[in-house]
Amino acid sequence: MSWKLASCLIAVVAILFITACQSDENLEFKRYYSSGALVYQQHCQNCHGAGGEGLSALIPPLSDSIYLRKNLTALPCYIKNGLKGSITIKGKTFEDVMPANDLSPVEIAQVLTYIGNSFDNKLSTIDEQSVQKNLASCH
Template sequence: MKLNFISFCAFALLLVAAITIVSCQDEQSVEFNRYYSLGNVVYQTHCQNCHGVNGEGLLGLIPPLTDSIYLKNNRNQLACSVKYGLKGKLTIAGRSFEGVMPPNDLAPVDLAQVLTYVTNSFGNKAGIINITQIQTDLSNCK
């Protein structure tokens, strides 16, 4: 009986500690975690077949998503590239790729989630890309 009470107290303390840690996250961290985790699902559904589980791409055919410099320098064009596709020659990390990436008719929120996931996975750390940024970027597509 005494052991059950001690086990219950230990469990209660752990539960209180976990709740305290979760409740101490700021709103931006919670939003980032939500976008990132949902973006993983979008990536698995729409991107992983071509770009790979680890964003490695496919030899000279499909570019990798591991080049944080390319992603950073083209951040405002990423939503356009995913939504409307890409055609032609592309140079990433000194390697050339030529082909077609088909368009993905994703909603702006899905674009925000998947781009947050991609730009913070595979060695990338770029922070959140929120839906407001996606809407602005889409309105400026060339």
């Protein structure tokens, strides 16, 4: 057996080991995150931008980790029913209306996981169960 083939084999085995070692939690996160990226492109990106940068004082950026953390339980409601009234993001006031988005609970969980872990945000996985629970208590 040539050295090249042998080293290839070792590499493959190593990769298998690494993926096997990934926890279920991590896999769940990756599934939510990658599906969330697609939901984001289809439903959020036009307004909030590919980099979550928003648009001047019209549309808020999605990179205010403190706001996201504070409003974690209300975020599913904001996505599902839209958002009216004035909010403060990164010290700036935004007062325009966000339209409602007719997404399923799992899509909301996916897109929140994506947003919560992109644009310098670091939240954990936001799963379907917690979204469903929070949706039940929307105002």
